[in-house]
Amino acid sequence: MSEVKQQDQHHSGDSFLPDFCNVRTVFLLVISAELFAFLLVLSHGPPFHWDHLGTLSLMVQLITLSSALLLCSTRQWLEDRPPIQAGLLSYIMVLLVTLLVSILVSMLDNWMRTGSVIFAAPLAVTGRDMTISAIVSAALLRLLYLQHQQRLHIETNAEARVQALLARMHPHFLFNSLNSITALLRKQPDRAEHALVDLSDLLRVSLSDSGATRSLQQEIQLAQHYLDIEALRLGERLQVQWDWKEGVDMDMPLPALSLQPLLENAVYHGIEGLQEGGLIAVQGMLRGSDLVLSVENPVPPASAPAQHRGNQMAIANIRERLQLVYGAGASLDMQLGDSSCRIELVIPQAVAAK
Amino acid sequence: MMKILIVDDEPLARQRLQDLLQEVGDVEVCAEASNGREALEACESLQPDVVLMDIRMPVMDGLEAARHLSQCEQPPAVIFVTAYDEHALAAFEAHAAGYLVKPIRASRLQEALQHLPRLNRAQLDSVGQQASAATERSHLCVRQGGRLQLVPVQEILYFLAEQKYVTACLRQGEVLLEDSLKALEQEFESSFVRIHRNALIARSQLAGLDKRKDEQVVVLLRDTERQLDVSRRHVPGLRSLLRRGQQG
Known part of the structure; x- marks a missing residue:
């Protein structure tokens, strides 16, 4: 449901057609149209016919302004359509306007010369007008489209960068940890010291190059540091059970921060929301030659929709990083039940050992 | 002396507030609660002047608790304490209500207590509603025979x-x-x-x-x-x- 809505917004907010109801747009259009008329007369070249410019300006401006008026009044309707359709429809509208204006001007011309209102323009003239209009408006539409694409590209790039930063360290976690450490400083300075060192390790890895690899052993250690910090806040509410099956190679290289975000996810969306807390079960095993890591945790009964979305985002982020390193061989699946969430991460060992 | 209720699901965070309040002086912590629901019950029986309330908590979050508190005849002043919560911050900016960020600076806490944001009922209610607009209430607050009852x-x-x-x-x-x-x-x-x-x-x-x-x-x-x-x-x-x- 919300997805559909978002798409709608996407269309209406992101149309590549400019707002033809806008005074500035219309002004620019008029100027460009006049320059174009000037160009046409100039190309007939010397001598320069001022009277020719007059008629041509009248015609070009008539086409431009009528098209703008038409596009402005159908704006809402066009924006509800997919971009390609909207583009085609506006193209057709401009051509129709050209046809009408061309006929009208021929009639006017005829009337001024002979006094008869009968349409007597040679087909060639209308054909020429149509062809020019078709070429110019196609070029213009293409230009607008490319401009829009470029803007979109810049926007997505910026967003991706922000997402990458967020994936590294959640501010929520950082500030809560700092708060716990502050609370410990006076009465239990040694625990505070320990926590600060753990936090430093986490920060160091988070700030390192996102393409770095670390051994499974190191990843487990980092996850442990993370859990130690969270245990300060959550105390008895946070229980963790580790289970490493035989044959798992602890020296196997992994992309840095493959495991810790899964645990952070389990804490943030699971344990934190439960008054009594719960158990996070972490398991590592071999399936064929692939390493399978799974994290299972209880979730609050009626998780708010907003939480699910955040959850999905963190997961999508890890998935993306894995795909960059391993291609299709790696996978990450999340099963969200009524009372529990299970995430399974599959990493191909053969490729990882390269 | 000012009666204060501390609401946070993390024992260390409550401890930290206790320590800071001792420094500030002239206040009395009448109780601690570990979620919004407990906070409402404590407010009902102890009538604190000020509630220092975390936002993200299990069972009932701080924003919803504030929304229920706004229905009281004499709602206590609520100061939200949050580590990082974009939505909540947006709501406060809109209403200039009191909030503190973790880790809390002692001077900021003192300042906040001195200039109590005694929000009127409508403001409190709308802060709660705005910030939790996407989320529905987890409990309904009912008064039966003068007693407060919370129905999940x-x-x-x-x-x-x-x-x-x-x-x-x-x-x-x-x-x-x-x-x-x-x-x-x-x-x-x-x-x-x-x-x-x-x-x-x-x-x-x-x-x-x-x-x-x-x-x-x-x-x-x-x-x-x-x-x-x-x-x-x-x-x-x-x-x-x-x-x-x-x-x-």
């Missing part, structure tokens, strides 16, 4: 509008509400569904449809024998809900 929405089987009041029916007993059925329908759209001009049922309770002898369609609920009338125009919607339920 998950335990409600159905809402029934009868004459002047709306009743929420639970597995055991029922409570009278002041909310209108329409407002309830909008707020709990994700968990309740309309079956009649006068009734909403919990989606999870929907067990089946039946027809009485007089051709009136009734809905069967999981946890109660009682059968509720279904308006004719709601029958197709319920049928498709049932079908989807079976597939899932």
Whole structure:
């Protein structure tokens, strides 16, 4: 449901057609149209016919302004359509306007010369007008489209960068940890010291190059540091059970921060929301030659929709990083039940050992 | 002396506030609570002047608790304490209400207590509503015989509008509400569904449809024998809900 809505917004907010109801747009259009008329007369070249410019300006401006008026009044309707359709429809509208204006001007011309209102323009003239209009408006539409694409590209790039930063360290976690450490400083300075060192390790890895690899052993250690910090806040509410099956190679290289975000996810969306807390079960095993890591945790009964979305985002982020390193061989699946969430991460060992 | 209630689900965070308040002086911490629900109960019995409240908490979050508190006759001043919560911050900026960020600076806490943001009821309510606009209440706050009662929405089987009041029916007993059925329908759209001009049922309770002898369609609920009338125009919607339920 919300997805559909978002798409709608996407269309209406992101149309590549400019707002033809806008005074500035219309002004620019008029100027460009006049320059174009000037160009046409100039190309007939010397001598320069001022009277020719007059008629041509009248015609070009008539086409431009009528098209703008038409596009402005159908704006809402066009924006509800997919971009390609909207583009085609506006193209057709401009051509129709050209046809009408061309006929009208021929009639006017005829009337001024002979006094008869009968349409007597040679087909060639209308054909020429149509062809020019078709070429110019196609070029213009293409230009607008490319401009829009470029803007979109810049926007997505910026967003991706922000997402990458967020994936590294959640501010929520950082500030809560700092708060716990502050609370410990006076009465239990040694625990505070320990926590600060753990936090430093986490920060160091988070700030390192996102393409770095670390051994499974190191990843487990980092996850442990993370859990130690969270245990300060959550105390008895946070229980963790580790289970490493035989044959798992602890020296196997992994992309840095493959495991810790899964645990952070389990804490943030699971344990934190439960008054009594719960158990996070972490398991590592071999399936064929692939390493399978799974994290299972209880979730609050009626998780708010907003939480699910955040959850999905963190997961999508890890998935993306894995795909960059391993291609299709790696996978990450999340099963969200009524009372529990299970995430399974599959990493191909053969490729990882390269 | 100022009576203060501390609300946070993390013992260390509560400890930190206790320490800081001792430094500030001239205040008395009358109780600690570990979630919004406990906070409401403590407010009811202890009548604190100030509530220092975390936002993200299990059972009932701080924003919802504030929303319920705003219904009190004399709501305490609420100062939110949060580590990092974009939505909440946006709500506060809109209303210039009191909030502190973790880790808290002693001087900021002192300042906040000196210039108590005694929000009026409407402000408090709208802060709660804005920030939790996407989320529905987890509990309904009811006054019965002058006593505050918190009803978890998950335990409600159905809402029934009868004459002047709306009743929420639970597995055991029922409570009278002041909310209108329409407002309830909008707020709990994700968990309740309309079956009649006068009734909403919990989606999870929907067990089946039946027809009485007089051709009136009734809905069967999981946890109660009682059968509720279904308006004719709601029958197709319920049928498709049932079908989807079976597939899932």
